[in-house]
Amino acid sequence: MKYICIDDGAVAELISGKEYQSIDFEEGDRLVNALSGKVRFVAKLRNVVLIQDEEGVFLTTSGPWKRKRYLVIDCDQSSLFTGLRSGETLQSFQKLLRFCAKFWSGGVLNRAEKIISGTSKAVIFPLPYSTKPYRIAIEREPWKVRLQKRDMNGHFLLVYKTGWDGADSATEEANETNFRLVFERLPNIYASAAKIDKDLSSVRPNEQVASTDLGSEVSTPRPAHLPFKEWIPHLTAKQRDFVFSDSSTPHRLQGPAGTGKTLSLILRTVRTLLDAERKKTTCHALLITHSEATRAAIQDTLSVIDPCDFQSRSRKVDAVALSVETLASLCADVLRQSISESEFIDRDAQDSKLLQQMYIDQAIEVVKSEDLPSFKPHLSRGFKTAFESTEAEELSSLFQHEISVLIKGRAGDSFDVYKNCPALEYGLPVSNDADKGLAFRVYQRYQEQLESSSQFDTDDVVISATGQLDTPIWRRRRSRDGYDFIAVDETHLFNINELHVFHHFTRDTAALPISFTVDQAQGVGDRGWNDISKFSDLFGQDDSKGENSTIVTAVFRNSPQIREFCQSVLASGAMLFTNFENTLLESQSVFTAEDERKSQPVDYIEFPNDNTMIEGAFKRAEELLSKTESSRSQVLITSLCDDVLKDLREYASNNNKPVTYLERRGDFVRVKQAERSGHLVLGHADFVGGLEFNVVVIVGVDKGRVPHEGETADSNSRSFASYSAHNRLYVASSRARYALNILGVKSRGPSDILQGAKASKLIDGVVS
Numbered sequence: 159m160k161y162i163c164i165d166d167g168a169v170a171e172l173i174s175g176k177e178y179q180s181i182d183f184e185e186g187d188r189l190v191n192a193l194s195g196k197v198r199f200v201a202k203l204r205n206v207v208l209i210q211d212e213e214g215v216f217l218t219t220s221g222p223w224k225r226k227r228y229l230v231i232d233c234d235q236s237s238l239f240t241g242l243r244s245g246e247t248l249q250s251f252q253k254l255l256r257f258c259a260k261f262w263s264g265g266v267l268n269r270a271e272k273i274i275s276g277t278s279k280a281v282i283f284p285l286p287y288s289t290k291p292y293r294i295a296i297e298r299e300p301w302k303v304r305l306q307k308r309d310m311n312g313h314f315l316l317v318y319k320t321g322w323d324g325a326d327s328a329t330e331e332a333n334e335t336n337f338r339l340v341f342e343r344l345p346n347i348y349a350s351a352a353k354i355d356k357d358l359s360s361v362r363p364n365e366q367v368a369s370t371d372l373g374s375e376v377s378t379p380r381p382a383h384l385p386f387k388e389w390i391p392h393l394t395a396k397q398r399d400f401v402f403s404d405s406s407t408p409h410r411l412q413g414p415a416g417t418g419k420t421l422s423l424i425l426r427t428v429r430t431l432l433d434a435e436r437k438k439t440t441c442h443a444l445l446i447t448h449s450e451a452t453r454a455a456i457q458d459t460l461s462v463i464d465p466c467d468f469q470s471r472s473r474k475v476d477a478v479a480l481s482v483e484t485l486a487s488l489c490a491d492v493l494r495q496s497i498s499e500s501e502f503i504d505r506d507a508q509d510s511k512l513l514q515q516m517y518i519d520q521a522i523e524v525v526k527s528e529d530l531p532s533f534k535p536h537l538s539r540g541f542k543t544a545f546e547s548t549e550a551e552e553l554s555s556l557f558q559h560e561i562s563v564l565i566k567g568r569a570g571d572s573f574d575v576y577k578n579c580p581a582l583e584y585g586l587p588v589s590n591d592a593d594k595g596l597a598f599r600v601y602q603r604y605q606e607q608l609e610s611s612s613q614f615d616t617d618d619v620v621i622s623a624t625g626q627l628d629t630p631i632w633r634r635r636r637s638r639d640g641y642d643f644i645a646v647d648e649t650h651l652f653n654i655n656e657l658h659v660f661h662h663f664t665r666d667t668a669a670l671p672i673s674f675t676v677d678q679a680q681g682v683g684d685r686g687w688n689d690i691s692k693f694s695d696l697f698g699q700d701d702s703k704g705e706n707s708t709i710v711t712a713v714f715r716n717s718p719q720i721r722e723f724c725q726s727v728l729a730s731g732a733m734l735f736t737n738f739e740n741t742l743l744e745s746q747s748v749f750t751a752e753d754e755r756k757s758q759p760v761d762y763i764e765f766p767n768d769n770t771m772i773e774g775a776f777k778r779a780e781e782l783l784s785k786t787e788s789s790r791s792q793v794l795i796t797s798l799c800d801d802v803l804k805d806l807r808e809y810a811s812n813n814n815k816p817v818t819y820l821e822r823r824g825d826f827v828r829v830k831q832a833e834r835s836g837h838l839v840l841g842h843a844d845f846v847g848g849l850e851f852n853v854v855v856i857v858g859v860d861k862g863r864v865p866h867e868g869e870t871a872d873s874n875s876r877s878f879a880s881y882s883a884h885n886r887l888y889v890a891s892s893r894a895r896y897a898l899n900i901l902g903v904k905s906r907g908p909s910d911i912l913q914g915a916k917a918s919k920l921i922d923g924v925v926s
């Protein structure tokens with residue numbers, strides 16, 4: 159294939175349809191395949207007639223050809239459609255189309271779009287995050303003299319070169335052989351296109367109407383909650399596969415933040431129940447969320463999506479019913495004991511985080527004075543140094559992580575199992591049995607304090623439940639009380655011990671109808687299971703039928719700028735840590751040109767000191783909410799740092815700022831309150847997962863604070879802090895739809911995690 163020619167009508171159509179923004183949509187995938195010459199067809203994509211032959215491709219819309227403007231891509235000279243991965247190809251193609259639309263309408267160009275002055279060239283950089291930028295070189299006045307004579311100069315843009323190498327745009331000349339061929343064919347192509355348009359419309363009138371309808375829906379404001387049936391036409395092909403594939407086998411849905419994982423899981427659950435209802439079979443489904451807060455959010459979404467309101471049915475009476483549970487509520491139910499709220503430590507809540515930290519601090523103190531002397535001669539050097547010289551706050555977060563991920567999370571509080579667990583690569587530096595012995599002492603002391611104040615955390619509940627699930631009593635109850643379909647949201651937040659519980663809840667012991675969503679980069683710190691890819695290892699049960707897996711890459715939530723920034727954060731983590739996954743690598747934002755209208759550049763803003771930064775956070779919030787036409791409750795102010803958050807709260811209350819505070823992760827109830835009272839939302843980065851906002855302001859992302867650097871220079875605690883900071887910054891920034899501002903103090907300088915984004919010019923540095 160020598161060339162591709164696209165007219166201005168087709169450009170406008172391609173940049174405004176969501177389905178052309180990602181290869182997850184059938185249309186997007188088909189388009190990239192056609193443009194790269196992998197498939198050959200003459201077809202109609204909405205209002206665009208695509209004509210392809212040996213020579214090239216024409217994307218045309220109706221109207222006289224002489225009045226149109228054209229983008230011509232010379233495929234012999236450029237490798238836009240063969241040199242990149244398909245996701246990148248589509249992204250570059252879309253950026254190219256947007257440049258053309260702006261250029262033709264006299265719009266403002268962005269930093270990645272450059273007119274080379276003194277020449278007739280333009281260059282665009284469509285893939286900003288890379289060490290060497292990928293460029294597309296464009297001739298703005300191809301075949302100038304001839305076209306002037308025909309009164310068509312200025313109607314054409316010619317892509318004559320793409321690649322990773324720089325070039326001298328002033329001197330290089332685009333070869334115009336293929337361009338001439340295109341030009342000469344235009345009259346005939348438009349005559350054929352008009353005929354094809356007529357034929358296809360008469361052969362497939364219904365399809366045409368349906369797809370036009372979808373087009374107009376897609377470009378309306380994003381659907382917040384829609385009933386089941388209305389969601390289906392909006393789904394990408396990948397999402398649809400997941401929603402409609404066989405529910406009786408294990409199925410993983412993997413994708414970065416904002417790709418609709420939770421939504422797809424809910425739809426799959428409802429679809430399974432609707433099928434059972436239609437077939438008049440029994441289906442008791444279970445949807446497991448990580449915390450009470452996300453349970454409330456999912457119940458709320460279900461109330462709109464689910465036409466039969468399965469969640470309000472009772473499994474005792476109805477053949478088809480849905481239970482939405484947290485792991486703790488589910489286990490407590492099996493144990494036939496309810497744990498009162500005052501006894502239960504919800505680890506996603508602010509107060510329990512502080513309480514746990516306090517107990518661990520105390521436990522470390524006791525161990526230091528009572529146990530350390532006898533262990534000391536046997537401890538490894540690394541552990542001894544870390545234990546003796548790491549600042550208390552850092553040490554307690556290292557232990558908190560070790561206890562939750564390994565001691566309780568993997569070993570189920572058994573020292574023998576813990577002894578054989580591989581140590582976390584980026585965590586407490588345990589390397590011999592004595593190290594583990596001492597770590598376990600800290601855990602025991604911590605546990606004693608929990609017991610003496612009669613409190614349980616999720617792990618305690620799960621550990622006691624696991625014991626009871628493997629007994630003859632539960633095995634007998636299982637066929638009556640078990641579930642026919644289990645959906646687990648946010649699997650990355652569960653530890654291995656918890657994941658191993660789920661398979662006990664299936665009704666049929668031989669089947670594993672478990673569907674789950676995962677984005678490992680959102681779990682905070684090295685969770686010790688990043689390298690586990692097999693379902694059987696993850697869920698502790700062999701699956702005879704084999705696991706299915708769907709990977710989604712179309713990001714619905716974030717603007718392209720915000721997605722690129724988030725990707726740079728993950729890329730920085732992946733560069734530093736061997737088991738840190740950049741889950742955004744192959745993703746694309748599906749924002750249309752219209753969605754992008756509200757999008758703002760990602761800014762890093764420096765302030766002279768903490769006070770001005772805190773004040774500045776509220777100012778920025780107000781400015782951005784008006785720029786993005788948002789209400790106050792669609793604005794989040796957050797920080798990764800406890801002290802900064804305290805200052806923000808103090809400032810808000812001293813200055814009567816209308817603010818609602820998040821108190822736990824995914825605090826849906828608080829967000830609803832903020833909505834009712836017209837408040838801004840303020841909360842720690844640990845509590846923003848699962849939520850989404852139009853505007854996000856992250857405060858204090860500077861050196862020393864992100865990652866938190868204490869006085870000690872122990873490399874293990876540094877790695878741990880840096881690992882977690884990458885996860886937290888990714889989660890916080892990926893909550894933003896249209897605007898993301900990052901604030902810091904000038905004398906500290908921007909956090910190292912922002913270096914990649916700065917180098918790739920993804921953030922603007924603004925001094926306030």
Ligand SMILES: Nc1ncnc2c1ncn2[C@@H]1O[C@H](COP(=O)(O)OP(=O)(O)OP(=O)(O)O)[C@@H](O)[C@H]1O
Pocket residue numbers: 380381382392393394397413414415416417418419420421422677714715847848849850892
């Ligand atoms: N096919 C679609 N069309 C339009 N909007 C969609 C589509 N799929 C998802 N969305 C929207 O994208 C947003 C993100 O969805 P969701 O919260 O399910 O993503 P997620 O992958 O679970 O995110 P996170 O991992 O950050 O929790 C929601 O506003 C949802 O309504």
